[in-house]
Amino acid sequence: MRLVLLGAPGSGKGTQAGSLKTALGIPHVSTGDLLRGAVKAGTPLGLKAKAVMEAGQLVSDDIVLGMLEERLAEADAKAGFILDGYPRNVAQCAALEALLARIGQPIDVAVKLDVPNELIVERIAGRAAAEGRKDDTPETVRERLRVYAEQTEPVADYFARKGKLVVVDGVGTLDEVLARINAALPAR
Ligand code: AMP
Numbered sequence: 001m002r003l004v005l006l007g008a009p010g011s012g013k014g015t016q017a018g019s020l021k022t023a024l025g026i027p028h029v030s031t032g033d034l035l036r037g038a039v040k041a042g043t044p045l046g047l048k049a050k051a052v053m054e055a056g057q058l059v060s061d062d063i064v065l066g067m068l069e070e071r072l073a074e075a076d077a078k079a080g081f082i083l084d085g086y087p088r089n090v091a092q093c094a095a096l097e098a099l100l101a102r103i104g105q106p107i108d109v110a111v112k113l114d115v116p117n118e119l120i121v122e123r124i125a126g127r128a129a130a131e132g133r134k135d136d137t138p139e140t141v142r143e144r145l146r147v148y149a150e151q152t153e154p155v156a157d158y159f160a161r162k163g164k165l166v167v168v169d170g171v172g173t174l175d176e177v178l179a180r181i182n183a184a185l186p187a188r
Pocket residue numbers: 009031032033035052053054056057058059060061064084085086087088092135144
């Protein structure tokens with residue numbers, strides 16, 4: 001199964017991907033995690049990405065695509081993967097499609113977690129307290145939501161046009177939302 005998880009920052013994508021990974025036995029590939037790893041390791045790429053991430057903006061398409069390509073080349077991704085945080089804009093949709101065509105692993109389904117804005121802001125505030133992510137400050141969160149609305153919302157339309165989008169209600173307990181996602185996945 002090759003799955004893309006879509007949804008605003010704080011929609012619960014990362015948490016759900018963690019549960020799905022266990023249930024489906026495929027890796028959770030988060031471009032945000034890959035980038036945070038590079039920042040932490042102090043790689044040249046991480047140094048480039050750091051300020052952009054802390055401003056709540058998108059890291060350059062080339063950098064993220066390169067990291068993703070390397071990650072998908074690892075052995076565990078041959079059985080499938082859960083993509084979280086990518087594609088983030090329309091250019092990345094085309095880049096992903098080309099990359100996956102090249103490796104013969106097209107996306108099966110894109111699941112969008114639908115969560116109202118008020119709840120998003122509340123959830124991110126909770127996460128900021130729990131995890132201390134540098135990009136969870138109020139100003140950065142506002143910028144990330146603006147970037148999401150402007151650049152990432154159209155990604156759902158892209159998958160809808162391909163007949164691959166399912167929208168799942170993301171309000172509820174983790175288990176309730178997980179059950180809805182499972183019910184929305186293609187038969188396997
Ligand atoms: P996330 O953990 O998905 O919320 O990502 C955290 C930050 O990493 C984002 O605000 C961006 O700065 C950067 N990032 C993650 N994925 C991408 C992507 N596909 N394209 C560009 N920047 C990204």
